[in-house]
Amino acid sequence: xxxxxxxxxxxxxxxxxxxxxxxxxxxxxxxxxxxxxxxxxxxxxxxxxxxxxxxxxxxxxxxxxxxxxxxxxxxxxxxxxxxxxxxxxxxxxxxxxxxxxxxxxxxxxxxxxxxxxxxxxxxxxxxxxxxxx
Numbered sequence: 572x573x574x575x576x577x578x579x580x581x582x583x584x585x586x587x588x589x590x591x592x593x594x595x596x597x598x599x600x601x602x603x604x605x606x607x608x609x610x611x612x613x614x615x616x617x618x619x620x621x622x623x624x625x626x627x628x629x630x631x632x633x634x635x636x637x638x639x640x641x642x643x644x645x646x647x648x649x650x651x652x653x654x655x656x657x658x659x660x661x662x663x664x665x666x667x668x669x670x671x672x673x674x675x676x677x678x679x680x681x682x683x684x685x686x687x688x689x690x691x692x693x694x695x696x697x698x699x700x701x702x703x704x
Contacts, residue, residue: 578696580644581656587637588657589664591630593672598627652699659688 605620607613621627645653663685666676
């Protein structure tokens with residue numbers, strides 16, 4: 572069975588990934604206005620725009636901290652638990668954060684989808700305790 576610490580680490584990863592996604596999206600606003608003549612100049616100008624934009628870099632750094640924790644957690648956690656838990660919960664946190672920030676995440680069906688996702692994650696956590704011979 573997954574330990575409480577392992578599950579907590581995976582949930583932390585989902586929080587870090589999910590809550591930063593809407594902020595990363597907002598941090599890229601204005602990127603489409605960066606125009607250069609060659610592909611190389613365009614790529615370098617876009618990288619410069621993002622790297623010098625704190626509205627992008629702060630959530631990016633927090634998001635990457637989540638990736639570091641995920642990498643460390645994978646050493647002691649089953650992939651069959653870690654991957655669905657982190658990725659699906661990250662989606663739930665992305666939607667919830669987007670809603671808090673005023674984004675349209677959908678109506679009742681979106682909320683129902685989030686609740687079903689959480690139920691599925693709970694089943695995965697409970698099933699991780701049952702080892703098959």
